Amino acid sequence: MNVRFLLVPILLPIVAGVLALLFRNRQGKACAWFCTAVTATQLAITASFFGQEWNLILPWGAFGWQFALKLTPFSNFILLAAAVFGFLICLYSAAFMNGKRFLNQYYGYFLFTLGLVNGAVLADNLIVLLFFWESLLLTLFGMIVIGHPGAFKTAVKACIISGVADLCLLVGIGMTIYLAGTMTISQIHLPVGGLNSVAFIFLMIGAMAKAGAMPFHSWIPDAAVDAPLPFMALLPGALDKLLGIYFLTRISLDIFVLTPLSWLSPLLMIIGSITILLAVMMALIQKDYKRLLSFHAISQVGYMILGIGTAVPVGIVGGLFHMINNVIYKSGLFLTGGAVEKQAGATDLAKLGGLGTRMPVTFLCFIILAASISGVPPFNGFFSKELVYDGALEAGRTWHVGWTFYAAALLGSFFTAASFLKLGHAAFLGKPNTDPAKVREAPMTMLIPMIIITALCILFGVWNALPLERLIQPILGEHRLEGHTFAGWPASMTLVILTVVVLVGAFLNHLWGAKRSGSGLGAADHIHYAPGLHPLYDRAERRLFDPYEIGLKITNGIARIAWGIDRGIDYLYDTAAVKITYALTNGIRKAHTGSLFAYLSWSLAGLILIIALILGGI
Amino acid sequence: MPALLILIPLLAILALNLPWKSLMNRLAFWVGLALCLVQTGLALQPQSRFWHSPSLWLGNLLLFEPSVDHLSLVMFLAIGIVGAVTLFVCRYSTACAGNRFMVINVLILALTGMNGVVLANDLFSLYVFLEITAVASYILIAFEKGRDAFEGAFKYLILSAVATVMILAALALLMLTAGDLSFAAIQAAIASSPHSRVVLAAIALLMVGLFIKGGLVPFHGWLPDAYSAAPAAASVLLAGIVTKTTGIYTLIRLVTSVIGYNDTLQTLLLFVGAASMLIGALAALGQSDFKRMLAYSSISQVGYMVLGLGAGTVLGMVGAIFHLFNHAIFKSLLFVNAAAVEQQSGTRDMNRMGGLAEKMPVTGWTSVVAFLSTAGIPPLAGFWSKLIIIVALWEAGYTTYAALAVLASLLTLAYFLSMQRRVFFGKLAAGFESLKEGNLWILVPACVLALITIGIGVGIPWLFETFMLPIRSLL
């Protein structure tokens, strides 16, 4: 195949997206099928790339910039994953979005997003990468805004947060180009330390913000409520994770050479651990299906960052494995949420209940997906988490903090399990709150993607050698692995036993909590209203800890100061300057009396001065 | 045969004063217009044989073979255009009606004088032609015979006489040193003894004389009275070209090809230029008489030119000359508009006017073009010349002066906006309900000048290559 085929995964969705925008709103169904066909083609094409390594360089713009694309096993893997989830979510949208407004825009942005993500992943030039990366802001904005009329504020919030992070990325890219002397990504290999570390941190902020790590997370829970649900499954659930973690891995593995002994490694791990814990604690107390899931979307990023941050092979492999696993079960979970929303008409847990019997397939999918995310063997989440634990312990030994990071990750696991037990209990078990006659199982086009995703969860768990040996380990390359393979049952039995103990603990905790409060919904109340935690939760729910809100407050303060300064400057210009000018003008007017002798005197005085200047000055 | 630019108008005047009175009365305007247009046409063709071939039998009469460079051509062009416009205004203005024939004769004399100033390559000839221009100007200012007109003319006369005395004294001193008054001889003399006190005193006197002629602060006292008291046609000619030729062109010519730059001279030029620019602009802000405001604005704009000259670089000089030309166009346009407003409304007091654009749309809008150009708003002509001057100042290291030039530009915008608002925009003032637009004699020159201003602004790249850059050969 021709190398120029590399342009297809970028151009196909973008061109198709433009076409999708041309559809009329009442042709929504046709538009949906058109897009599903496009994503299916896309999937076929990216699958056909498998195993290739291509380099495409086209001249682009001025200054000798090159439009360079590069297909590596890693980018191929991300490309493929994006295509798979793009296809599945598009298929799902055909039923879910049916009858909603702005369908042509939704599918247009959907395809644009796919094309731009593919572009960013394939880019082998930092400027090209930045171009695609920043363009994603547009589709992000559009996607949220079409959710419902009030979504504008959330869209602005998402754009500002992402914009700030992208600004950091821009600075980082600028520094990297300056430090490396080239824009071609595959030629950059900088050691960390000194100015390089600063550049790394800027790039890292951009990557982590894309993945949704704290403190750049706060738009996600808001978007979960406002944006169309498949968007949540697509962007924060799948593509953002793929892209963010892809780039984080790239900058840690080859753009910069992050070593376990660099201080950047614990920095990453600390951010990871904090993200895991805080987000999952927030998830635990949520009373809305989609909002709860969205906090997990943040929390799970923590595991990936923790894994990659260890900078040891087992951690990195674990982080990447966790990335693909998370994409699978998180998008799957969002899809079940969508099914519940569509069929029961609500996502507020207080209004749900007893759906298990009405929607058995959805419920079954939910159970398996929730087990995966909680790390229950033998589903995929269990294996990737074990690898991350291994890495965390190894890195902990290097930095003489023992099992701290491991403990944080394990604690996160406990709360993850607890919150999903609560979610499942409240939504699918218990007493039905809605009229049961109305609630039916979701249509086939929604069920098929869910079933496929659920099957993937089982497949990647039971046969974890498939993703690990075929997809992930090649990314690190043989020289890093030194012959190890991470497929198969976890190496350390102790860790497995500890994990199982924690899971059982979470189950018991749930049973106790549910009994104490009398319902599945209140199963986490004893943690929510625990003496030390309650005030903190209260403030968090009022968004007092939201960096965006804090930023807004600071900005408002600055704005007020700037306003004051502005008034002062206004006074200078509008009042003081005018007064001075008119004072001068009046003085000059008074001097011009019209008297010829005054004018003569001026001239003579001028003559004397000029003679004095010219004869004295030289 | 550039000497014909002096000889032919002289012969034209003599011919016009031949006996057939009624025929000549009718012919005078067309003869004057033909002279101006031919001059304009010739100036637009720098390669024409007219400029470079030796004089034939008629031209030999003067024993004068001047060489012509691009600076001269720009001046001839401006003189031709403004002269033609003045003739039109004269035709339009009722003030001229009684003695139009005589006024046109004097006008042609003034144009001849200015041509002579531009052609002169000898200080004494320069002095003689300055005097011709000055005498013609006194008559033009005074011919309406009002009290104000006499006062303005008298002030101009007295201060010009002071300038004349100074220039003559300088000539005497230079004659003593050089033995000859041709530019080349004086340049050689100055170059050979740059620190001679006699030479320096002569330079100082010469400078002051030219500053008075150009109306620079603090030698500008005559200018507002003369401009505002002069009849419409005379004020167009005076503001548009007379003071610029007699004051600024001579300054540029003498500084570049006779005296040469030095630090003290540059300091002097910069200081006087900046003072004129700022004081002129500030004074203009406080005027309520339309023409008086334009007069102060002229002082301010002349300050820009001297400032550009004071930068001492090729770019600064190009800017100064370019601004001189632009100023000739847009200031003439403003005075043409002022003439139209004065004649149609019967007043020059801006406080009594308002909303005139409603009744006089062409006048109102051409005045917008002119004042935007004066204030230096892109892409009009004035923007480019001011920009060149400011850039030249900046590059020459005079950043403070560059900043002052920008500041003065703001002031320019301020007083012109206030003018535009008080005269042309806003609600129609009481008493002007039956106001009419002027006739074609005034509208045609206004539109032509506005089009030139716009055309120069838009066509700047071409103009810069063909007309402005060749000026650099001066230095």
Place this chain on the structure above:
Amino acid sequence: MTSPLLFVALLMLLLLAGVWTVMTLNLLKSAIGLAITSVLLTLLLFLLDAPLAGVFELSVCAGLITVVFISAISLTKPLTGPEASERDRSRVKRFFFLPILIAGAAWVLYALGLRLDSPLPPAIAEMDVRQVLWNVRRLDLVGQILIILAGVFGVVILFKDRSDKKEAPKS
């Protein structure tokens, strides 16, 4: 060789006559003052070996200036008594700065220490004035003609229509 004292005396007289010409309120006296000034100047020119310039000065003054003054006198009416005394008072006030400035200019000139006693280059000193005018300075001669033309036009325009009620120029 005439003594420098004679020059100084003549110059002082010239200055006095000039000031009187300007300051007097009576136009007739003013005209006489100008005539005296002109005679003194002619005398000076003769003493300085420039007879041709002297003759020019005398003839121009006698001819042209007389015409102008006679026109001016016929166009104006004399001031009344109170008007004259009012003007007398304001005049002194207005001229207050003039002596100071002239003294300042004189001091500057003195401080310059200009040495003007260098002899003229022989080429100029030996040239005949008539020859210079016709052969070297023909352009300037034409220029003079133009000035005279302008003057004639001026007189024609400004003094035409004597019935006009406009006043003479305010000084």
